[in-house]
Amino acid sequence: MLIRRNDKDRLFRWFTVAPSIIILLLIMVYPLINNFYNSFRYLTLINQRSGGIFIGLLNFLELFTEPSFLNSLWVTFIYVFLTVTLQIGIAFLIALAVYKGRTRLRQITTICLLLPKMVTPVAAALVWRFMLNYETGIINYFMSLFHIPRISFLTNSVSAMITLNIIGVWQHLGFSFLLIVTGLMAISNEILEAAEVDGTTWFQKLRHIIIPILRPVLTVVSLFAIINSFQAFDTIFMTTGGGPAEATQVLSIYLYRKLFIASSFGSAAAVSVILLVISLFISFSMIRVLKKGGQLG
Amino acid sequence: MNFCGKKINVKEILIHVIIIVFLIPFIFPIFWMIISSIKPAGLVFATPPKWLFQPSMENYQAALGGGSRGWGVGMHQYFINSFVVAIIVTLSNLAIGAFAGYGMARYRVGGKTLPLAFLLGKMLPPTVLVLPFFLIIKNLGLSDSQFALIIAYTAINLPFCVWMSWSFFLDLPWEIEEAAIIDGCSKWKLLSRIIIPMASPCLIAIGILVYVGCWNEFLFAMTLTSRNARTLPVVASLFITDEAILWGPMSATCVLIMALPILFTLFAQKYIISGINAGAVKG
Numbered sequence: 001m002l003i004r005r006n007d008k009d010r011l012f013r014w015f016t017v018a019p020s021i022i023i024l025l026l027i028m029v030y031p032l033i034n035n036f037y038n039s040f041r042y043l044t045l046i047n048q049r050s051g052g053i054f055i056g057l058l059n060f061l062e063l064f065t066e067p068s069f070l071n072s073l074w075v076t077f078i079y080v081f082l083t084v085t086l087q088i089g090i091a092f093l094i095a096l097a098v099y100k101g102r103t104r105l106r107q108i109t110t111i112c113l114l115l116p117k118m119v120t121p122v123a124a125a126l127v128w129r130f131m132l133n134y135e136t137g138i139i140n141y142f143m144s145l146f147h148i149p150r151i152s153f154l155t156n157s158v159s160a161m162i163t164l165n166i167i168g169v170w171q172h173l174g175f176s177f178l179l180i181v182t183g184l185m186a187i188s189n190e191i192l193e194a195a196e197v198d199g200t201t202w203f204q205k206l207r208h209i210i211i212p213i214l215r216p217v218l219t220v221v222s223l224f225a226i227i228n229s230f231q232a233f234d235t236i237f238m239t240t241g242g243g244p245a246e247a248t249q250v251l252s253i254y255l256y257r258k259l260f261i262a263s264s265f266g267s268a269a270a271v272s273v274i275l276l277v278i279s280l281f282i283s284f285s286m287i288r289v290l291k292k293g294g295q296l297g
Numbered sequence: 298m299n300f301c302g303k304k305i306n307v308k309e310i311l312i313h314v315i316i317i318v319f320l321i322p323f324i325f326p327i328f329w330m331i332i333s334s335i336k337p338a339g340l341v342f343a344t345p346p347k348w349l350f351q352p353s354m355e356n357y358q359a360a361l362g363g364g365s366r367g368w369g370v371g372m373h374q375y376f377i378n379s380f381v382v383a384i385i386v387t388l389s390n391l392a393i394g395a396f397a398g399y400g401m402a403r404y405r406v407g408g409k410t411l412p413l414a415f416l417l418g419k420m421l422p423p424t425v426l427v428l429p430f431f432l433i434i435k436n437l438g439l440s441d442s443q444f445a446l447i448i449a450y451t452a453i454n455l456p457f458c459v460w461m462s463w464s465f466f467l468d469l470p471w472e473i474e475e476a477a478i479i480d481g482c483s484k485w486k487l488l489s490r491i492i493i494p495m496a497s498p499c500l501i502a503i504g505i506l507v508y509v510g511c512w513n514e515f516l517f518a519m520t521l522t523s524r525n526a527r528t529l530p531v532v533a534s535l536f537i538t539d540e541a542i543l544w545g546p547m548s549a550t551c552v553l554i555m556a557l558p559i560l561f562t563l564f565a566q567k568y569i570i571s572g573i574n575a576g577a578v579k580g
Contacts (some may be wrong), residue, residue: 016400031429123551
């Protein structure tokens with residue numbers, strides 16, 4: 001009797017996770033395996049139904065000798081690096097400014113910074129494009145009030161990248177801010193007060209107390225920010241579309257072009273595999289950090 | 298410094314002013330879109346911009362009449378598509394995911410590895426799945442169906458639901474459930490009477506994030522649909538044509554799409570904030 005009850009119990013336990021596991025095996029793991037398989041094949045719109053031809057590592061070799069792909073790797077790196085550094089820096093400064101002040105101010109700040117994160121990215125990108133317009137955009141109008149000459153933001157390779165960074169920061173700042181503020185508020189007041197009694201300056205306090213305590217939080221926030229920017233597609237696609245030329249063609253845009261403009265599916269599968277490897281690398285470093293901080297049980 | 302008998306900290310006021318000035322650019326784009334959407338067509342492009350004008354609904358009429366521009370089905374259908382896909386994904390993923398999260402937290406099913414596997418799934422960039430999904434959906438003849446979108450969004454959101462609810466259930470006190478089990482409460486009753494009510498704040502938080510995520514999603518919506526199953530973000534992108542960009546109707550459409558996430562942020566921020574924090578601090 002007891003054994004049967006235990007069996008039933010064990011069955012129930014596995015029954016709780018079974019639906020999720022089966023669904024994800026079908027719609028996540030299987031597509032990834034399928035994609036891995038396709039990355040070794042010559043597969044285009046025409047021979048797609050017959051499954052393509054096996055060509056070994058040729059897709060990968062071709063990619064790594066293609067200037068356009070190497071460029072998009074580099075562009076992705078620049079985009080992620082600039083967006084994340086700016087984002088963390090600004091979020092940290094705002095968080096430092098508001099975490100001890102009035103609750104009301106903190107709430108207003110949180111809402112203002114969260115709105116861009118929640119709002120539909122495509123719509124947000126379109127507004128930015130509208131505001132950045134050379135002739136009629138409001139940003140150029142504001143600049144003309146200060147006698148700054150008009151800038152054609154999205155058609156110059158440097159300004160296009162910087163503009164995309166700013167949009168990315170605008171979009172994701174709320175996320176970093178929220179996590180950093182939560183981390184700051186968890187620092188016990190006693191430590192800070194003790195430091196004040198000892199007569200430390202504000203900067204010393206920041207350098208020797210706040211930053212060391214906050215380091216794990218900052219690491220996690222940075223990794224999340226890296227993942228977020230690494231995935232960026234909507235805002236870039238709707239503003240520059242990867243241009244001018246290929247100056248803002250990050251990997252996701254490159255993949256999209258390979259897929260829908262060149263219709264070379266085998267090659268696009270290889271790009272997906274590379275994307276997967278990079279993101280797994282980021283994910284595993286994240287897990288390592290979390291494990292070290294004891295946040296993974 | 299004293300002012301009207303009240304002590305005022307000049308430094309504090311200065312910080313407030315600086316922060317508020319700094320925050321203006323963050324809400325300005327949203328504000329500007331709403332303003333532009335109610336401008337009469339002739340004034341949308343006026344430079345210098347007109348700040349005072351007679352509000353007009355022209356742009357909204359043009360946006361909602363989009364069906365007549367040869368887009369196939371009417372605008373109302375796109376709203377229905379977005380709503381139906383998002384709600385089905387939210388409810389089903391929440392139910393399936395929370396169930397798994399509960400099993401992993403309470404019975405340690407799968408030990409430490411299974412939660413990690415879901416975490417990896419949660420962090421997978423959706424871009425990686427675009428090509429395989431595109432090919433599989435096409436070969437199954439499911440292109441341009443809401444079903445295809447539901448499947449794709451489940452792949453993105455289910456690991457998130459599992460992981461979030463797992464980390465939440467880990468923190469719930471076990472004692473209440475134990476007491477109920479000793480009193481002879483059945484597993485299913487336990488779930489409906491005790492666990493779900495206790496977990497509801499967390500489930501609402503996850504649900505809102507998933508719903509808004511589906512509502513906003515663009516990449517899969519664009520690649521897997523073409524006409525009938527189109528969702529709102531794709532419709533917004535269609536205002537950019539080769540000949541011209543229809544800014545007026547476009548901003549009206551964008552306001553209509555953004556309304557829902559904005560309302561959620563303003564009125565359910567408590568849940569959103571707790572959801573974001575739980576998802577990140579715990580991993």
